[in-house]
Amino acid sequence: MKLFAALFACALLSLSPVQAQPSPIVIRFSHVVAPATPKGKAALRFKELAERATGGRVRVQVYPNSELYQDRDELEALQLGAVEMIAPSLSKLTPLGVREFEVFDVPFLFPDETALHKITQGPIGKRLLDRLRSKGIVGLAFWDNGFKSFSANRPLYRPEDMSGLRMRIQPSRVLDAQMRALGAQPITMRFGEVYAALEAGVVDGTENPPSNFYTQNMQDVQTHFTASNHGYLGYVVIVNKKFWDDLPADIRSALEDAMQEATRYAASISDAENAAALDAIRASGKTEVHTLTAAERQAWVDALAPVVQEMKDVIGSQLIADIQQTIRTSDQHVSH
Numbered sequence: 656m657k658l659f660a661a662l663f664a665c666a667l668l669s670l671s672p673v674q675a676q677p678s679p680i681v682i683r684f685s686h687v688v689a690p691a692t693p694k695g696k697a698a699l700r701f702k703e704l705a706e707r708a709t710g711g712r713v714r715v716q717v718y719p720n721s722e723l724y725q726d727r728d729e730l731e732a733l734q735l736g737a738v739e740m741i742a743p744s745l746s747k748l749t750p751l752g753v754r755e756f757e758v759f760d761v762p763f764l765f766p767d768e769t770a771l772h773k774i775t776q777g778p779i780g781k782r783l784l785d786r787l788r789s790k791g792i793v794g795l796a797f798w799d800n801g802f803k804s805f806s807a808n809r810p811l812y813r814p815e816d817m818s819g820l821r822m823r824i825q826p827s828r829v830l831d832a833q834m835r836a837l838g839a840q841p842i843t844m845r846f847g848e849v850y851a852a853l854e855a856g857v858v859d860g861t862e863n864p865p866s867n868f869y870t871q872n873m874q875d876v877q878t879h880f881t882a883s884n885h886g887y888l889g890y891v892v893i894v895n896k897k898f899w900d901d902l903p904a905d906i907r908s909a910l911e912d913a914m915q916e917a918t919r920y921a922a923s924i925s926d927a928e929n930a931a932a933l934d935a936i937r938a939s940g941k942t943e944v945h946t947l948t949a950a951e952r953q954a955w956v957d958a959l960a961p962v963v964q965e966m967k968d969v970i971g972s973q974l975i976a977d978i979q980q981t982i983r984t985s986d987q988h989v990s991h
């Protein structure tokens with residue numbers, strides 16, 4: 656009798672007009688910076704757009720501030736499928752063996768974001784993203800942060816002021832060469848450890864755009880910040896290839912559209928975010944912000960000029976030449 660009742664209940668359920676919803680596809684999106692940065696905000700915008708465009712069939716869980724994984728670990732986690740999406744800085748792809756991305760670290764190579772977008776949003780950018788497929792990764796987009804500045808606990812007006820400083824860098828041979836060209840000692844370190852290392856004096860200084868500096872409270876542990884804008888910091892948004900290829904085609908296309916819109920959003924806010932952060936650093940009264948005069952800037956350009964020559968074999972001279980050519984033929988530049 657009990658069996659009959661159970662079968663009857665099952666039959667009723669199967670006739671019910673309320674069908675069980677398939678569980679949503681979850682995208683775990685891990686990153687290492689604060690939510691109130693260009694990358695943090697773009698990740699949240701992507702979540703909103705992706706969930707809306709797929710009518711809730713996709714859920715994006717954003718984990719900021721190295722909550723889930725630190726720099727190198729998040730790359731491994733992506734390849735293993737422990738997260739589906741990350742947006743590491745372009746300087747952090749070296750462990751994958753795709754050396755070309757380090758070209759973005761070459762100091763003073765990109766005069767401004769307009770020139771930069773000719774590369775990231777053009778055929779060269781597409782070619783670079785395609786290089787990731789053989790690593791089990793699909794490159795979806797380039798996101799902007801902005802231009803980096805040097806900081807330390809002493810004034811950094813001239814390149815010689817860097818002499819002997821232990822400077823934290825991201826894991827890039829170009830950044831290593833950059834610091835050595837300035838007479839500093841490069842120390843590779845994960846982003847999530849930089850504040851503590853500065854506080855403890857394990858490193859003396861660092862480089863980052865104002866947005867990263869300010870949201871990590873580095874104004875508490877660095878007395879001087881030189882708005883050098885000497886190099887670019889941007890991101891590549893990447894997904895696990897198997898996850899991406901297995902998605903239903905309509906979902907993949909909705910996510911591609913959401914990513915394009917989030918990319919435009921990141922580009923539209925990055926300048927203002929960094930300008931506001933620079934104002935906030937000044938207003939903190941803890942860190943002196945120095946703006947380079949034209950002559951001072953030229954001295955930094957000259958001191959760092961050998962880096963591009965030195966790194967030609969690492970990055971590939973053809974890629975550098977292609978980028979320089981594209982920049983030369985681009986319209987107008989506003990110098991930083």
Ligand code: LMR
Nearest residue numbers: 687688744825846863867
């Ligand atoms: C850093 O490690 O310095 C930054 O690139 C972190 C980030 O993702 O912006």
